[in-house]
Amino acid sequence: MSFDPSGVPVDPAASAALARKGLDYRLLDPADREAFEAWIEADHRGFHHARPRAAGIEHEVRVMSERRVHGVYDTTAADPAIPVATVSSWPTGLSVPGGRSVDGWAVSSVTVSPTHRRRGIARALMEGELANARNAGAAVAMLTVTEATIYGRYGYAPAASSATVEVDRGRSHWIGPEAPGRVHFVEPAGLREVAAAISRRAVARTPGEIDRWSGVLDRMLGLADPESDAARALRAVRYDDEHGQPQGFAVYRITREPNHPGWLEFDALAAATDDAERELWRFLLEVDFVTGVRGYLRSVDEPLPWLLEDRRAVAFRDVVDHLWIRIVDPVAALAARRYGAAGELVLEIDDPLGYAAGRYTLLAAADGRAHVHGPGGDDETTDAEAPRGRERSRRAASDDVSPRAASRATAPRGLRLGARELAAIYLGGVRPSALLRASRIAELSPGSAELADRMFASERTPHLSIWF
Ligand SMILES: CC(=O)SCCNC(=O)CCNC(=O)[C@H](O)C(C)(C)COP(=O)(O)OP(=O)(O)OC[C@H]1O[C@@H](n2cnc3c(N)ncnc32)[C@H](O)[C@@H]1OP(=O)(O)O
Numbered sequence: 109m110s111f112d113p114s115g116v117p118v119d120p121a122a123s124a125a126l127a128r129k130g131l132d133y134r135l136l137d138p139a140d141r142e143a144f145e146a147w148i149e150a151d152h153r154g155f156h157h158a159r160p161r162a163a164g165i166e167h168e169v170r171v172m173s174e175r176r177v178h179g180v181y182d183t184t185a186a187d188p189a190i191p192v193a194t195v196s197s198w199p200t201g202l203s204v205p206g207g208r209s210v211d212g213w214a215v216s217s218v219t220v221s222p223t224h225r226r227r228g229i230a231r232a233l234m235e236g237e238l239a240n241a242r243n244a245g246a247a248v249a250m251l252t253v254t255e256a257t258i259y260g261r262y263g264y265a266p267a268a269s270s271a272t273v274e275v276d277r278g279r280s281h282w283i284g285p286e287a288p289g290r291v292h293f294v295e296p297a298g299l300r301e302v303a304a305a306i307s308r309r310a311v312a313r314t315p316g317e318i319d320r321w322s323g324v325l326d327r328m329l330g331l332a333d334p335e336s337d338a339a340r341a342l343r344a345v346r347y348d349d350e351h352g353q354p355q356g357f358a359v360y361r362i363t364r365e366p367n368h369p370g371w372l373e374f375d376a377l378a379a380a381t382d383d384a385e386r387e388l389w390r391f392l393l394e395v396d397f398v399t400g401v402r403g404y405l406r407s408v409d410e411p412l413p414w415l416l417e418d419r420r421a422v423a424f425r426d427v428v429d430h431l432w433i434r435i436v437d438p439v440a441a442l443a444a445r446r447y448g449a450a451g452e453l454v455l456e457i458d459d460p461l462g463y464a465a466g467r468y469t470l471l472a473a474a475d476g477r478a479h480v481h482g483p484g485g486d487d488e489t490t491d492a493e494a495p496r497g498r499e500r501s502r503r504a505a506s507d508d509v510s511p512r513a514a515s516r517a518t519a520p521r522g523l524r525l526g527a528r529e530l531a532a533i534y535l536g537g538v539r540p541s542a543l544l545r546a547s548r549i550a551e552l553s554p555g556s557a558e559l560a561d562r563m564f565a566s567e568r569t570p571h572l573s574i575w576f
Pocket residue numbers: 154155215216217218219220221224225226227228229230231232251252253254255257258261
């Protein structure tokens with residue numbers, strides 16, 4: 109990410125709303141170790157997690173000191189040093205269709221103490237984070253959710269799903285191709301640098317993935333608290349291609365009762381190439397003395413069933429909305445991705461919080477690039493050169509993405525929709541026509557949803573494979 113949130117002030121509206129309830133809204137100073145530890149205590153309690161061990165606290169302090177961390181304090185509480193509410197946020201890239209990235213604002217650690225619930229504290233924090241996102245220059249705010257009923261009211265919608273993929277080891281006869289490379293066992297600590305590089309490439313090829321921060325890799329590899337039982341149970345493997353270049357890795361554990369075969373479970377299988385993805389799956393499926401394999405947060409579009417003779421060996425369980433996004437700057441967001449078909453589409457967006465409200469014209473060219481015209485006369489065109497990163501170019505439409513060129517290709521069509529529905533269709537994981545059938549959007553003219561389906565289609569099903 110190339111935009112800097114350090115100059116973003118504490119949101120005055122959130123501060124005032126909380127002050128009216130007799131509460132202090134504070135941005136924590138990364139140098140204030142005590143405040144961070146108290147905040148971590150509140151965060152763990154809020155999520156019903158066990159208290160972290162010393163190494164876990166060190167890890168959390170490291171991670172949190174790289175974010176904007178807010179606490180809400182009640183000076184009348186028995187222990188006023190422990191916040192009654194928490195939230196953290198940071199700027200990060202979100203992969204979008206076309207192998208590109210949009211400037212995003214990740215929001216996490218939203219907790220309110222049960223002693224202070226349902227007084228509007230979470231609302232103040234969430235509205236504050238939308239203001240922070242917009243002030244920092246992000247186009248999209250995003251989060252992963254504990255419950256699907258909390259965030260729609262702020263304009264968030266599910267944009268990428270994930271599933272637990274369970275494979276019956278006894279039925280998993282492999283019929284896929286042989287990979288040219290090899291799988292090696294490696295020590296998790298030795299994988300750290302390579303895992304970062306592979307993850308960057310894996311994230312870039314999958315819409316819905318967000319840039320990895322160093323703490324999430326440490327967590328994946330068991331390095332956050334390496335002496336914990338959970339970390340010591342992890343085994344790591346790396347796939348090297350035929351030239352000896354690392355192209356993928358997986359980290360797994362085997363859980364089992366004495367005298368019984370176990371279950372192989374994994375949270376991380378990251379691949380920069382299709383060969384690496386296939387061969388790591390194959391390795392995990394062929395480990396002996398195992399009844400089955402369970403991969404968490406996998407894509408709902410996993411190619412695995414097509415690699416096995418018996419596709420019913422694979423079950424997709426717990427398919428859930430996983431990544432929720434909120435568009436805070438539609439012009440920048442719409443111009444950041446590439447489109448599946450050429451066309452001109454008017455988007456009339458209703459947004460009670462204001463960020464996305466207005467009439468936008470999206471002009472997509474046959475090469476997937478787009479020109480977006482916003483209500484304030486702001487225009488933005490997809491940059492042809494840079495594949496990822498901050499790619500805004502506020503300039504006039506180029507010849508091949510000009511309004512005239514696009515309208516020659518397709519007659520104008522349009523949708524009337526809310527900020528939530530825009531968020532749902534943005535990555536291509538939800539078809540506009542499904543929202544039309546649900547009466548969540550309306551067409552300005554017949555055929556608009558069908559055109560929007562084709563334009564918003566993504567070459568890959570959006571997927572997010574981590575919690576944040
Ligand atoms: C991105 C993340 O971090 S996801 C993690 C979310 N956190 C958790 O699940 C931890 C446990 N839960 C909590 O800490 C709290 O219950 C929170 C944070 C979810 C809600 O905090 P509160 O301060 O009680 O919420 P607040 O009073 O501001 O409610 C705002 C609105 O959300 C609604 N709401 C709050 N919690 C929930 C819920 N769990 N389910 C459905 N609606 C909810 C309220 O009814 C209210 O609706 P309205 O304003 O439209 O009438």
